[in-house]
Amino acid sequence: MKLKSYSDKFTEFSKNALFQSLDNHLQHFIYKTGKTYRLTFQELIQLTDMAVDFHMWDEPSLEEKWNAIESSIESNNGQKKKAILNKIKNDWQNLKVNPSKYKNNAPIVKSIIRKVKDHTEEHEIFGLCPVASENTVCCNLKTIDAIQGCGLGCSYCSIQTFYEDGAIGIESNLAEKLKNLELDPNKNYHIGSGQSSDSLAMGNRNGVLDAQLDFARNNPNIILEFKTKTKNINYFLSIDLPPNILVCWSLNPQTIIKNEEHFTASLDQRLNAARQLSSKGVLVGFHFHPIVHYETYEKDYTEIAETIISMFSPIEIGMVSMGTLTFIKPAIKSLRSLGIPSKVLQMPMADAAGKFSYPLEIKENIFKTVWNAFAPWHNKVFFYFCMEDKKLWQSVMGKCYTSNNEFEKDLFFSVSSKITSQS
Numbered sequence: 001m002k003l004k005s006y007s008d009k010f011t012e013f014s015k016n017a018l019f020q021s022l023d024n025h026l027q028h029f030i031y032k033t034g035k036t037y038r039l040t041f042q043e044l045i046q047l048t049d050m051a052v053d054f055h056m057w058d059e060p061s062l063e064e065k066w067n068a069i070e071s072s073i074e075s076n077n078g079q080k081k082k083a084i085l086n087k088i089k090n091d092w093q094n095l096k097v098n099p100s101k102y103k104n105n106a107p108i109v110k111s112i113i114r115k116v117k118d119h120t121e122e123h124e125i126f127g128l129c130p131v132a133s134e135n136t137v138c139c140n141l142k143t144i145d146a147i148q149g150c151g152l153g154c155s156y157c158s159i160q161t162f163y164e165d166g167a168i169g170i171e172s173n174l175a176e177k178l179k180n181l182e183l184d185p186n187k188n189y190h191i192g193s194g195q196s197s198d199s200l201a202m203g204n205r206n207g208v209l210d211a212q213l214d215f216a217r218n219n220p221n222i223i224l225e226f227k228t229k230t231k232n233i234n235y236f237l238s239i240d241l242p243p244n245i246l247v248c249w250s251l252n253p254q255t256i257i258k259n260e261e262h263f264t265a266s267l268d269q270r271l272n273a274a275r276q277l278s279s280k281g282v283l284v285g286f287h288f289h290p291i292v293h294y295e296t297y298e299k300d301y302t303e304i305a306e307t308i309i310s311m312f313s314p315i316e317i318g319m320v321s322m323g324t325l326t327f328i329k330p331a332i333k334s335l336r337s338l339g340i341p342s343k344v345l346q347m348p349m350a351d352a353a354g355k356f357s358y359p360l361e362i363k364e365n366i367f368k369t370v371w372n373a374f375a376p377w378h379n380k381v382f383f384y385f386c387m388e389d390k391k392l393w394q395s396v397m398g399k400c401y402t403s404n405n406e407f408e409k410d411l412f413f414s415v416s417s418k419i420t421s422q423s
Helices: 006-013 024-037 041-056 062-071 077-097 174-179 205-218 234-238 254-260 267-279 297-311 329-338 360-373 390-397 404-422
Strands: 116-119 126-128 142-144 168-171 189-192 222-228 245-250 283-291 317-324 350-352 355-357 383-385
Touching: 006 024, 006 041, 024 041, 024 062, 024 077, 041 062, 041 077, 041 329, 062 077, 168 205, 174 205, 189 404, 205 222, 222 404, 234 267, 245 267, 245 317, 254 267, 267 283, 267 297, 283 297, 283 360, 283 404, 297 360, 317 360, 317 404, 360 390, 383 390
Parallel strands: 116 168, 142 189, 189 222, 222 245, 245 283, 283 317, 317 383
Antiparallel strands: 126 142, 350 355
């Protein structure tokens, strides 16, 4: 039986989708290096992962690192291979352990043209938050999928793993579907429409905003939350709004917006949009999610909190939530295959209820930073962690809910009392 040559074995490996995402020069380098050092299939996969990461993190390329290390080692081929691989892995691990450093010049990322289509087929538009889990403290948020898919280009976005064709689908008969929902009139509901897309990015196309506003008017036992990273509030400013809505902005320092949230509104634009709606009497809120651990994060997030406290009264704020970078395996794979400049995967990853996130110690530090910055509001605004372990609640806030139902009721009561005081 004829043994396969290394070229034949490499041909099988080269079908790897991540390897194919590399440019031809780097593909050839990995092939040449693999053949010289007889790299195993697993070693080729590891090199490919690191090659993609070094590129995304704006580091010297895998080839540059390999050649520099190779020229500094004098040993036989087997020992040399092990030494080079170990040094490259150590470099890669050190980059993940140390806080990321963002440069002043943000990377240029080309907009991905996404097809926008009308959804006319019958499918469920109401359900539980897609990341709900029994393993973490959860607010039992219900969701309306008025729009599915997003074109705002956030590098950490997991929505891109939900919809395979990459298109943005907008419900064409949302009003009818919402009318047919059977809600218990004796139960309270916190419902959000910003989980499968940005709530305001597509405006009122197909009447999706009108449909949701009418749904809120017809169901006074709900709080309907719109969540956005845009400044698209002109439609809301031009019409009468039901009192039981809440408009929230996801916030990050301008450094993160510039480098990781590519086609979104700036921090100032988001805060100014919130200020305009609040002045109209609309309850607003803020989601610090995902908080990113990088070199100047403490200073930057503290400054945002101080700005919010100076711009708003606590009676105008329905909620402030905190969460951080959390990935499922398909999202990590998808981000690497896109290969756009991003440092969101440049982090130490620990298990987080079946997902991957920062280790608990780092989470404590970043959440304490934001929590402490809002000290003047601790007893005046509803603060919570989104999908985090009970240990974090206890170590940061000194309290935790005994059940998700208790959390849900407390959130609804706090926000609805603010709505009543605004009316």
